[in-house]
Amino acid sequence: MKKTKIKAAVATLVATAMLALSACGSGASAVKPDDVNPKGEVKAREISWLLSRPADGGVIQAVKQISGEYAKKHPGFSLKFITTPDRPAYVQKLETLAAANKLPELFDIDATPFAQKLAKRGTMLNVEAMLKDMGLYKDFRQSALDYQRFDDGSLYMVPFESQVEVFFYNKALFSKAGVEVPKTLDDFPALCTALKQSGTTPIAMNGKDMWPLERFMSYYPFRQTGNDYIKKLKRGQAKLSDETGRKAVQWMADLGSSGCFQEGFSSTEYADAQALFTSGKAAIYGTGSWDLSALATDKLNAQMRKQIDYFKLPVTKDAVTQEDEYVAPSGIGMAVNTKGYDPVVRDFLKFLLQQYPKAYGATGQVTPTTGNGMAVPSNATPLYQQVAKESDNVGKVTNMPWDTQLDSTSNTRLQQELVLLVQGDETPESFIKTMDGVIAENGPKAFK
Structure with a gap:
């Protein structure tokens, strides 16, 4: 009954959004993906942005400020935000609107398989060509752009963030357990055992959102092959039964049997996982630089602030990626619809992207561009700037998260099966057999 109500609510939400966007979609003409500088007069009008971001987050704050400034110079212009923060509901809305050709x-x-299909269909503007035409391409961090690229290197999404994902840890709890920062991924099981024996939860896990646990699944293959393995796996050209896959699956099973995560981790929400760490009950918290305001400012009590440090993703034996190569996401990207792309959309985007680094940096976040420093909050600890500066030192290869790489069916099933594997409710062999079957059935056709 509950699922039926949720589906009905989402359907209503999508229908409402389609009506709201019908005016935008019905009369607008489309340009070719590479026609990034359409000729004509800049005529102010309302344009819309369908997005899935926190309403009080730095991105929306900055864009609202800049769009307001643009509207003052161009009477009649406005940017309408159509927000759905809940990601699963957003994805369903996005796919429904795309099928109806009603995207704003x-x-x-x-950079999912679905996005790649939209690009092939000609729905999305070539962002690399657009940024180069605007003279802005060279300003962006390579890691921010690379996170948005498809496997062939093409770029169809604009990055608005620049983050690094690290492991924050409690030095006092490490000392109590007599352990040190792990040098390799293979050190994690023993580390967890020692921490648990000392009376500490080893790793605070936000299991309800599912992707954080899936992130762990990506670590071993990334260290062993870079992104080569996931590129083949998602197409059914590699299997979890291969050596690389087996090592990753066994490592995840070992994390579970070593008690790395708190009891009931699969139902633990983001805020509760963070609180488990900041209250001193968990020794490690894997998250991104987006959490610095909670971990490296005076919002945290003085005693805890002194104990928090961080380490980057450890390597493996015979790793092909380096210590400075790990997960460095630039958040969900913004695509530009070829339908409705006209001189005013281009003019606004150029103005937005020119002004954005300063406005976004003022919120205390690292910008997706170089040479535009963020404003360090007055209540920040030294750790804040130390972690933020890691964005300037990211290596050539960054770990592409599996939740953006796999087709939606395989990804959902993988997230579900990972919980069973880590909880010990499924053996590695059963996990491998199940997931190889699911990916073989769904992966190849997602990339046709």
Whole structure:
């Protein structure tokens, strides 16, 4: 009954959004993906952005400020935000609107197989060509752009963030357990055992959102092959039964049997996982630089602030990626619809992207561009700037999260099966057999 109500609510939400966007989609003409500088007069009008971001987050704050400034110079212009923070509901809305050819001028999307299909269909503007035409391409961090690229290197999404994912840890709890920062991924099981024996939860896990646990699944293959393995796996050209896959699956099973995560981790929400760490009950918290305001400012009590440090993703034996190569996401990207892309959309986007680094940096976040420093909050600890500066030192290869790489069916099933594997409710062999079957059935056709 509950699922039926949720589906009905989402359907109503999508229908409402389609009506709201019908005016935008019905009369607008489309340009070719590479026609990034359409000729004509800049005529102010309302344009829309379908997005899935926190309403009080730095991105929306900055864009609202800049769009307001643009509207003052161009009477009649406005940017309408159509927000759905809940990601699963957003994805369903996005796919429904795309199928009906009702997507607005701007819309959020990851570099997923679905996004690649939209690009092939000609729905999305060539962002690399657009940025180069505007003279802005060279200003962006390579890691921020690379996170938005498809496997062939093409770029169809604009990055608005620049983050690094690290492991924050409690030095006092490490000392109590007599352990040190792990040098390799293989050190994690023993580390967890020692921490648990000392009376500490080893790793605070936000299991309800599912992707954080899936992130762990990506670590071993990334260290062993870079992104080569996931590129083949998602197409059914590699299997979890291969050596690389087996090592990753066994490592995840070992994390579970070593008690690395708190009891009931699969139902633990983001805020509760963070609180488990900041209250001193968990020794490690894997998250991104987006959490610095909670971990490296005076919002945290003085005693805890002194104990928090961080380490980056450990390597493995015979790793092909380096210590400075790990997960460095630039968030969900913004695509530009070829339908409705006209001189005013281009003019606004150029103005937005020119002004964005300063406005976004003022919120205390690292910008997706270089040479535009963020404003360090007055209540920040030294750790804040130390972690933020890691964005300037990210290596050539960054770990592409599996939740943006796999087709939606395989990804959902993988997230579900990982919980069973880590909880010990499924053996590695059963996990491998199940997931190889699911990916073989769904992966190849997602990339046709």
